[in-house]
Amino acid sequence: MAFETKATIANFGGKLLKLQHQSTSTGTPMDVNLFLPPAALSGSGGKVPVLIYLSGLTCTPQNCTEKGFFQAHAARAGIAMVWPDTSPRGLNLPGESESWDFGAGAGFYVDATQAPWRGHYSMETYVSSELPAALFARFGDTLDAARVSITGHSMGGHGALTLYLKNPGKYRSVSAFAPISNPSQCPWGVKAFTGYLGDADTDAWKKHDATELVKGWNGGDLKALVDVGTGDNFYKAGQLLPENLEKAVKEAGVSGLEVRYQPDYDHSYFFMSSFAGDHVDHAAKYLFA
Numbered sequence: 472m473a474f475e476t477k478a479t480i481a482n483f484g485g486k487l488l489k490l491q492h493q494s495t496s497t498g499t500p501m502d503v504n505l506f507l508p509p510a511a512l513s514g515s516g517g518k519v520p521v522l523i524y525l526s527g528l529t530c531t532p533q534n535c536t537e538k539g540f541f542q543a544h545a546a547r548a549g550i551a552m553v554w555p556d557t558s559p560r561g562l563n564l565p566g567e568s569e570s571w572d573f574g575a576g577a578g579f580y581v582d583a584t585q586a587p588w589r590g591h592y593s594m595e596t597y598v599s600s601e602l603p604a605a606l607f608a609r610f611g612d613t614l615d616a617a618r619v620s621i622t623g624h625s626m627g628g629h630g631a632l633t634l635y636l637k638n639p640g641k642y643r644s645v646s647a648f649a650p651i652s653n654p655s656q657c658p659w660g661v662k663a664f665t666g667y668l669g670d671a672d673t674d675a676w677k678k679h680d681a682t683e684l685v686k687g688w689n690g691g692d693l694k695a696l697v698d699v700g701t702g703d704n705f706y707k708a709g710q711l712l713p714e715n716l717e718k719a720v721k722e723a724g725v726s727g728l729e730v731r732y733q734p735d736y737d738h739s740y741f742f743m744s745s746f747a748g749d750h751v752d753h754a755a756k757y758l759f760a
Contacts (some may be wrong), residue, residue: 474550477502483546484509487536492605496597497559498590499640500583503602504532506542510549520618520643520758523553525598525627528659529576530557535624544751550758551614553606555598557626559591567568572659573666577724578628579654581679583667592667595679599634599641624648624743625705626659630747632681632695632716639690643757646696646750648743651680652716659699659710682712682719693720695726696753698746700736 472507478489485508494501511519518727522545526535532554535541545552553730558578564587567574578594607708623631628650635645655676666677677683686691699706706713713730720728736742 474605482506483542485512485542485543485546489532493599494597496593496601499559499561501559501597501602502532502556503606504528504536504554505606505610506536506545506552507610508546508549508551509694511522511551513690514635518613518615518618519549519551520593520615520620520754521551522758523555523598523603523619523621523624523631525552525580525621525630526557526648527623527625527627528557529571531576532556535740535743538744539747540744541747541751544748548751548755550751550755553602555602562591564588564591565576573641573662577626577663579626579660579663579667579679580634581663581667583696585667585669588667594630595634598630599638617757618643620644620646620758622646622648622750622754623650625711625738628697629654629660629681633679633684635695636681636684636688637678639688643695643760644696644754646753647698648746648750649699649706649711649738650697650713650716651711652679652697653712655680655683656715657710657712682715685716685719685725686723688713688723688725691727693725694757695728696748696750697730698736698742699730700733700742701736702735703738703742704732705738 474490474492480487488505490503580594582595583589621631628647635642636749
């Protein structure tokens with residue numbers, strides 16, 4: 472499962488590596504970007520912690536790398552960052568490219584159980600298990616496998632929250648920008664879950680829904696930061712439903728969720744880049760604890 476380095480780019484005193492490897496989870500080559508901060512290149516022999524960023528619908532590893540401006544903050548904090556892709560590519564499955572919110576670029580960070588997606592669209596396994604194992608095997612002298620946090624935007628915010636809630640102790644903290652917080656109750660989520668998981672047992676969808684998962688959380692303080700823009704048209708349309716997540720957390724008696732409603736901000740990288748530093752600092756608080 473060797474990585475091929477497609478490009479090495481100097482960036483904020485560190486190096487951005489554009490990588491590709493063959494995935495056993497998806498059966499396809501997968502692109503991933505890795506930022507190594509200056510601290511990882513200093514030759515001191517110390518390992519740096521890792522922040523995984525999960526992207527939203529339609530995105531590749533390039534979008535946030537080029538427009539999110541996380542690297543400046545990660546360089547300052549001494550944190551490596553990882554940007555996986557959002558789905559397998561090039562499978563040419565029936566219906567794979569018919570809509571922007573399902574199929575290619577829209578893997579929803581679940582392991583599909585329905586044909587023709589089953590066996591390829593296994594993004595939960597890829598992101599939570601296969602990719603980290605491969606990265607730590609290849610860059611184990613630089614990346615600290617014991618110190619990992621996770622963040623994401625929109626569909627990726629859903630992925631970050633659900634993977635965090637399903638794997639207590641795996642990640643030091645979680646944060647999200649405009650996450651799809653209650654996917655079993657919004658059009659995006661219903662479409663994705665119906666296609667990837669089937670609708671014969673919609674209760675099974677709850678295993679992939681942060682609002683439902685948090686009801687059974689027993690991992691202590693959530694260590695979770697969520698930002699939502701009040702000018703976000705997807706928020707206004709009921710695709711994000713952060714209030715449902717807040718209500719579930721409160722009713723479950725769980726502490727440690729901070730949801731910030733940012734006046735006028737939309738769903739774009741203008742929003743994310745404005746608060747990227749806060750999310751890197753949130754991760755750093757726990758990665759260096």
